[in-house]
Amino acid sequence: MKTYTISEVAKELNLTVYTLRYYDKEGLMPFVERTPNGNRLFKESDISALKVIECLKATGMPIKEIKTFIDWCSEGDSTLEQRYNMFLERKANVEAQMAELKKTMEVIQHKCSYYKTAMDAGTEDIHKNEKLAKV
Amino acid sequence: MKTYTISEVAKELNLTVYTLRYYDKEGLMPFVERTPNGNRLFKESDISALKVIECLKATGMPIKEIKTFIDWCSEGDSTLEQRYNMFLERKANVEAQMAELKKTMEVIQHKCSYYKTAMDAGTEDIHKNEKLAKV
DNA sequence: TTAATCCTTCGAGTTAACTCTAGGTCAAGC
DNA sequence: GCTTGACCTAGAGTTAACTCGAAGGATTAA
Incomplete structure (x- = not known):
């Protein structure tokens, strides 16, 4: 082996x-x-x-x-249920992380287009009228 | 205000x-x-x-x-390009994280069914013939 | 035989991101 | 006027997860 x-x-x-x-x-x-x-x-x-x-x-x-x-x-086998439950918890946890990451992605994408527009205009002032974060 | x-x-x-x-x-x-x-x-x-x-x-x-x-x-405006590029990088990074998390999820789900079967059988030996990790 | 290249342990050092403590200021309520 | 409680700073302490250095043992290659 x-x-x-x-x-x-x-x-x-x-x-x-x-x-x-x-x-x-x-x-x-x-x-x-x-x-x-x-x-x-x-x-x-x-x-x-x-x-x-x-x-x-x-x-x-x-x-x-x-x-x-x-x-x-x-x-050994006496802990099979604990292990199963642990993986179920991990599954729920990863699902939550995925949802969180999806939300994060939406903000990031929004920022990408925000900065694309600002960059093309040469100034961030183009977004002056939106109530957006200044960062 | x-x-x-x-x-x-x-x-x-x-x-x-x-x-x-x-x-x-x-x-x-x-x-x-x-x-x-x-x-x-x-x-x-x-x-x-x-x-x-x-x-x-x-x-x-x-x-x-x-x-x-x-x-x-x-x-101010002189750094618009850097900021734009930073968000593009962040976007790529989050995409990578999502892909990674998806792979992780597949393993976790596999483990969930592995342990479900083992638990129902009362022993992990049910999986003896598969070449799987012992954990 | 000697040097290089693995491996070992033990314990100390590092890094990021908090987390808290001590000692102090200040405004409101009794 | 005094106490309470929210705020402040500077700096120390904590935690997780490494990361490394020192000192030494075994195997291989010239």
Whole structure:
């Protein structure tokens, strides 16, 4: 079975070795085995697990909460419901983020056309009559 | 013209007075005037400006960069192009974030059904044959 | 054998964005 | 006139998530 060193994994996941060691220190990688002299030995399944961790991070989940999830995974089938509920919560959270980002996008697009018009006119005064922010 | 105190503005924008003072300290609010004894006096237009600042924050822009933008605003029409370009960049950035979030959502949804199936079966072993992450 | 290049741990340092404390001013109400 | 409460500043403290340095061990290549 193919294995990987920490720097190979770092490269693959676009992280630094420092970050991976930090995750390990925080208890996010209890499954990673070691060589006789102590070097971390990553399996394919470890990389998959790290990808899930990266996904949870992308939802804005703090590392301590990700650790709770990893602990549940280690505990086995008795925590299936907690894990399921956690992903449902993450789903709701990401949906909220998407909605927020959509609103943000609308303002940004509005600003783009505001500045396009102002730039073409050479002055922001073109918008004087609108009750808009001065920034 | 109606004006507002710092705590009224904080309430309106869902921020703390500490945060608003911090923004001021960082140069994000050079337009806010003061009463003779030094209290900040916010106008409607200041609140609009703060909403734009919150929008930029929501795009993930760091406060130092927002300050650059605020400085450009103070400089007037000569910086219209920079400001326009900045908003174009922000737009691209938000689009990237949306794409990223969509990918994240797909993984999360997959995990939701994974755990639903496992929970209903009472064991994660139901997924044994798939080459999936063990977390 | 020696140098380079991995890897290790431990613990300190960094950065951003707050968050709060201490000590002080000022206006309103009793 | 005094207390209460909102405001002020300067600067210290907090937190998360890295990020790095020092000191040292193992493997490989000339």
